[in-house]
Amino acid sequence: MTATVASRPLPRAGLGATARSAARGTGPGVFGIVAFLLGWELIVRVTNTPAFIVPAPSAVAQALWIQLPVYASEFVYTLEAAGAGLAIGTAVGMTGAVIMANWRILERSLFPLALILKLVPFIAIAPLLRIWLGYELAPKIVLAALITFFPVLVNCITGLRAADPLALEFFRGVGASRWETFVRLRWMSSLPYLFAALKVNVNLALIGAIVGEFFGSNHGIGKIIDETSLNLDIRSMFAAIMFLAVTGVTLTLLTNFTERRVLFWHDSVRTAGAR
Amino acid sequence: MSQTVTPTSRPATPSRNVRGHVVVDRVTKSFETKNASVEALREVSIDIQEHEFVTLIGPSGCGKSTLLRIVGGLIEPTGGRLEIRGRSPNEAQRTKDIGFVFQQPALLPWRTVASNIELPFQLNPGAGTDRLCSTQEILSLVGLGAFENAHPYQLSGGMQQRVAIARALIFDPALLLMDEPFGALDEITRDGMRYELLRIWGQSRKTVLFVTHSIPEAIVLSDRVVVLSPRPGEIREIIEIALPRPRNEDMESSAEFVRYADRLRHLLRA
Numbered sequence: 001m002t003a004t005v006a007s008r009p010l011p012r013a014g015l016g017a018t019a020r021s022a023a024r025g026t027g028p029g030v031f032g033i034v035a036f037l038l039g040w041e042l043i044v045r046v047t048n049t050p051a052f053i054v055p056a057p058s059a060v061a062q063a064l065w066i067q068l069p070v071y072a073s074e075f076v077y078t079l080e081a082a083g084a085g086l087a088i089g090t091a092v093g094m095t096g097a098v099i100m101a102n103w104r105i106l107e108r109s110l111f112p113l114a115l116i117l118k119l120v121p122f123i124a125i126a127p128l129l130r131i132w133l134g135y136e137l138a139p140k141i142v143l144a145a146l147i148t149f150f151p152v153l154v155n156c157i158t159g160l161r162a163a164d165p166l167a168l169e170f171f172r173g174v175g176a177s178r179w180e181t182f183v184r185l186r187w188m189s190s191l192p193y194l195f196a197a198l199k200v201n202v203n204l205a206l207i208g209a210i211v212g213e214f215f216g217s218n219h220g221i222g223k224i225i226d227e228t229s230l231n232l233d234i235r236s237m238f239a240a241i242m243f244l245a246v247t248g249v250t251l252t253l254l255t256n257f258t259e260r261r262v263l264f265w266h267d268s269v270r271t272a273g274a275r
Numbered sequence: 276m277s278q279t280v281t282p283t284s285r286p287a288t289p290s291r292n293v294r295g296h297v298v299v300d301r302v303t304k305s306f307e308t309k310n311a312s313v314e315a316l317r318e319v320s321i322d323i324q325e326h327e328f329v330t331l332i333g334p335s336g337c338g339k340s341t342l343l344r345i346v347g348g349l350i351e352p353t354g355g356r357l358e359i360r361g362r363s364p365n366e367a368q369r370t371k372d373i374g375f376v377f378q379q380p381a382l383l384p385w386r387t388v389a390s391n392i393e394l395p396f397q398l399n400p401g402a403g404t405d406r407l408c409s410t411q412e413i414l415s416l417v418g419l420g421a422f423e424n425a426h427p428y429q430l431s432g433g434m435q436q437r438v439a440i441a442r443a444l445i446f447d448p449a450l451l452l453m454d455e456p457f458g459a460l461d462e463i464t465r466d467g468m469r470y471e472l473l474r475i476w477g478q479s480r481k482t483v484l485f486v487t488h489s490i491p492e493a494i495v496l497s498d499r500v501v502v503l504s505p506r507p508g509e510i511r512e513i514i515e516i517a518l519p520r521p522r523n524e525d526m527e528s529s530a531e532f533v534r535y536a537d538r539l540r541h542l543l544r545a
Contacts, residue, residue: 164379164381166377166378166379166381167381167382167383169344169349169375169377169381170375170377170381170442171398172348172349172368173347173348173349173368173373173374173375173452174368174371174373174395174398174399174402174446175368175369175370175371175398175399175402176398176399177398177399180397180398180399184383184394184397184398185383188383188385264426265384265385265426265427265428266384270428
């Protein structure tokens with residue numbers, strides 16, 4: 001029995017295989033996007049729609065090309081706020097999850113508070129944060145942290161409790177300490193849940209930072225969008241939105257790539273190619 | 276200690292008046308549900324000798340897994356007394372004197388095969404664990420010599436279960452508790468694994484408590500088979516299996532084997 005199985009090559013997906021399956025998967029998607037842009041261009045040209053209502057994609061791309069250095073440097077500011085907020089939100093969510101997963105009594109007293117904090121529409125807090133924290137990075141960071149901590153908290157609590165019960169019994173059976181069980185089993189078992197939260201949060205953090213910029217800022221891509229709307233510069237506005245679409249896609253791909261590297265052993269990653 | 280006992284010098288019938296490796300003394304267990312108390316085990320007593328292979332057999336829900344978990348200190352009994360070499364199961368856990376194999380391999384999927392087998396040394400390291408042999412040696416022993424760097428998901432169910440067995444043996448626990456370890460495997464793999472286990476056991480001669488609901492499995496493996504009745508689990512009978520060792524597949528068609536099988540079938544039906 002062993003001999004027959006041993007002669008079979010190990011089905012570890014290499015990078016080449018990943019790239020090939022990705023190429024097969026993205027083909028129709030790229031076609032869809034190109035078709036959409038062409039259709040949009042055509043309609044704008046045929047109907048002669050003025051650029052201050054809906055600019056053609058080619059005009060938007062042109063504007064983006066000219067503004068790219070400005071947008072990029074402003075976006076760095078937005079990214080800083082989103083990144084710092086995401087880091088804080090993740091750290092707070094994880095710490096809370098560790099505490100709540102270990103002590104039920106703390107879960108019952110703290111979770112409702114966290115839930116209420118999450119249920120207040122975070123936009124409603126933005127003006128308050130502007131008064132308290134001003135026009136610099138701080139209020140944007142707080143907003144991004146506020147919307148990202150809850151998905152981490154909930155997923156991490158679930159993840160820390162998702163450890164294989166038989167593996168837990170094995171740990172107990174050899175006298176493993178609570179700390180050893182946490183580090184070597186519970187924490188690792190929670191990683192798929194943590195990544196699920198992270199994938200949602202990358203986007204949410206950007207939303208938080210941009211909304212923060214809408215409510216008063218000297219910098220950031222959100223400030224650009226706000227300004228262009230005041231000036232009715234629709235073409236530049238579209239260009240900024242297109243810029244955000246591209247960066248959003250890039251960040252998501254980056255997160256997915258990291259997930260595949262870290263969670264190579266998890267079912268969700270291993271079956272993704274076979275879908 | 277296990278090295279001094281060779282298969283030939285070992286008495287076929289362990290002496291009953293010697294205090295056993297595992298003493299189960301009138302153990303009872305009931306589970307409390309919302310509006311009732313369910314009795315799972317009633318006054319179960321067994322003495323398991325050093326180096327003995329004992330099997331618990333019984334219908335589903337008779338509490339055989341519960342009994343195994345009580346012996347291993349994973350569940351507290353409601354009543355009765357338990358001793359593993361004169362100590363409580365929890366003390367035996369602390370000194371890593373018990374190895375567990377469950378119905379599922381319960382490996383850590385992010386670790387390689389070798390790293391899974393090394394796991395017991397990273398847990399409770401203060402217990403000053405002995406090592407049965409090198410990781411490479413135990414991998415050869417369970418027939419997975421070429422797989423030390425593979426991950427569990429790259430192995431079949433039977434191979435994963437061998438890793439679990441290796442993980443339970445590597446730190447040289449005196450007592451091995453196995454809860455239907457082949458229960459989730461297909462019939463063909465399962466037949467082969469019995470003799471694999473016997474071969475491995477022949478080299479280490481651990482005391483084994485083994486739960487199964489397969490009659491042939493119980494006969495092939497055991498020195499004694501403990502038959503439990505349906506809930507509440509009570510010992511119906513303890514049968515000595517006097518088949519010579521080492522055992523092989525030819526014995527399964529012998530008249531003696533068939534008699535044991537008939538006897539067990541009768542007891543399980545009654």
